[in-house]
Amino acid sequence: MSDLTEHVDVVVVGGGPAGLFAGLTAARAGLDVRVLEAGGDMSASLCPRVVARLRGQKVRDVEKFRLQCPRCDCLTGLGGAAFHFDTNLGYISSLTRSKIERAEDGRTRSYSGLERALGDFDRAQGLVAEVYETFFALGLPQVEVHENTLASGGQAFEHVDTAPSQSVTVDVALVMIDALRAELEADRGRILLHHNVDGVVPLPGGGFAVSAQTPDGPVSLTADSVVVAVGKLGLPWVRDLVDTAGVRHRGAGRVDVGVRLETAAEDMAPLIDGCHNPKLSFLNDRGESVRTFCVCEGGRVMQYSFLGAVVLDGQHCINQPTQRSNMGVLTTMNVPEGEDGTEFARGFAATVAEHGGGKPVVCTVDELRGGPEHEGKLATSLIDYRHASLRECLPASVVSDVLEMVDRLNSSNPGLVPGHATVAAPVVERLFPDLELSPDMESSVPGLFFVGDSSSKIIGITYGAATGIAAARAIARDREAVSGGVR
Template sequence: MAEPEREPLDAVVIGAGPAGLFAAWSLATGGARVALLEAGGDMRQSLCPKVSVRMRGRTVRAAEKFRLQCNRCDCLTGLGGAAFHFDTNLGYVSGLSQSKIENDGRGGFRTYSGLERTLGDFGRAAASVQEVYRLMYRFGLQPPRAAEHHAAGCGTVPANAVPSSFALADDALSQAVTVDDALGMVDGLLDDALGHGLRLHLRTRAESVSRLDDGGWLVRTADAEFRARNVVVAVGKLGLGWVRGLLDQNAVAYRPSGRVDVGVRLETTRELAAPLTASCQNPKFTFLNEGGEAVRTFCVCEGGRIMQYAFQDTVVLDGQHCLTTPTERTNFGIVTSVEVPPGGDGTQHALDFGRRATTAGRGLPVVQPLIELLGRGSCADRPGTSLVRVCWTDLNPVLGPRRVADIAAMVDRLEEVAPGLVGPRTVVAAPVVERLFPAIELSGDMESSAPGLYFVGDCSSKIIGVTYGASTGLAAAAAVLRG
């Protein structure tokens, strides 16, 4: 094992997804001595080992059509993280909106932004998102043309445009980005950071993070050690188990998550879903169920596909935008922010949900026609789905009556917007799980109760998403630079 350097680094960043990349760039260009550790390889190398990708300079032909045929995608590591390995939607171009709701305890609801709560102030959160976009445009992302967004506005959909049964409908302006665009942008950001002294270590997995006697930190990999005054943990969902161990080993203050998102992905024809995406690319519709839990649409992928990947001992679904090779289908999540009873653990609740689906599907996603799930009819022929290997079976035992009721209430509301959605051409696929990490106690700068140890992006337990993740990376970096 290589000897650690005599002079500690200012910071080690673990994980090169959006949060880690922006944190490392900000630290390096701010004059810090920083190392970025990424378990995967270069972005081009990690796109997909099963497809021959043609390269022309910085342009890579879209591979997601082939990659999504994998039974379980296992190439979600690498520069850019899972976020930039597919065409995706970044969100919030014109301004941050409060697109989430929760029970206010008085029979009503309140709206909020996850990033607002994470950073402690709405103005700060909105400014941070704008800074992320400014940097993305600087490094090669092309600003959107108004026509690409169906002349959408920013904020909430006019009250007369959606059924009154929704507590909130949000059509905040979004920005799409293709894999080709992301490659160029990541190249530009990394070139600038490397030019300012960033030490990039690919195919280097952090095995442990421990406190040193002098108050600094020691990060161990299989063949090296890094001493640093600060550590920024920026691993994605796949790092859940490792992060839970890290928290316990370093006595970081946290509690079991009390709220977790579980649900399904609904897939139908692009034609039937068109009214839902007429105002913007990723509309968000939300209501409170009878238990006061928020039920919402999530990650609308117009002309997209559903992908599956291995997570812990389960299979998990996600939606993918296919901007360069669109399909004739649209899919989106329907998730419930489940309030876990006192003494419960949201992480365990979500994993158990995923395991029920994986068991029912014998290792494959479980798919069922929507009308059969709701008991409103049967399909002589199975509806089409972008998933290739699935198990067609009854989802009721997997979801349970409360989640089925949430899905029914959501699609009945959406039926008023998109007539025909509840019909023989719509399928439901499970499982979908989000926001799995324990509730870590963090400052508005993303610092944990262990001084100098920061958690950003997905693993912060506070937010998910590209722009949100990048914003938290910038916040942590700014705190480290202030010393």
């Protein structure tokens, strides 16, 4: 039995960006904090190919380096899934309202998910700036920020966001995570690896009982506050927690579903040369937003198991770029009345996976249009997939949205997406139940906070870290108010 029987001020569940920044902020405020991470240390959780490169070993030539395992299992561990690969941190100079929706008056309006989560744009922008300040202090190299431009194409979309962002490589991330851990544990904080939390129970007199499974057996502790900071893979556990703890929530009313669009890097270069990660959006004829997402220049498409199916994501390959680039094309679909958004997204992914025999499904743009079957090998970075027309397993509305995005991209830069470019599915985002949270990320159960992906409000490294800071600061303020006799 572990020594985790004491009472602590804060327990953070999950050691990704949101959880680490929540833990660091709590530790800086003098609170006794425990960050419980189900996986191991970041360096022990990396893909063997990445480890080989970091050690200076010759893995494969650049083009063959894109080959990955049939399904990635290197998505857990300290630092979270995002830091296990070269990645994009997001906005660096200022926060923007990068998403669009149809307002009640029928007009198109832009918004920031972080602004809505935290209740104020200036507050959200200030926390993002603070996240970057912390990253720089932890070892992230500062780069000169140049205003991005998009040479053409603005007229093809209802909204174009070219805000500068910054990338980070795995070797730099390792330095940052080690430095963050050292500071967090310099006083009363501790990060406990291989602690898979299986229970968070509100106590009658306030606070929580937290239980976890470890290689040495079950452990338990109590805490005044709990910050839930798990990523997408923790969705089933979060759904159980909000039900058992009585957190006020409802099924997600909107979910992001779509595909990864991939073509030769030289084809997509005219779009990316003016902006590292352009965000291009339009509203379809149902008033739903269709947007580009996670543009990976010289990257590859990866797959992993999720919700009993398989889903795709984009991987940045900054140190070992491939000869291809890819981007997500997502539709923020309105879930039919009476349906649960999580189950709707699960059904979307399961339908594609069933059609693919448990594998993602890939076809060319021409095949998606209903053209003849492509002869020969597809130009995709995936190595374990089924070649079949996505018209057979995607909703007709999603097919229409993807083709309209292709047409708009090609109208802005002719030849940007040729007919032999590939389309791979499924991609799903924004799956968590729609939780009722305060601007400090506190749920209807006092002392229980949800940050990062699990908040249901935002995704991404800097956004997640910002919500972690907000939650920890609220806990520290409440602790100070109680200590000062205010309450």
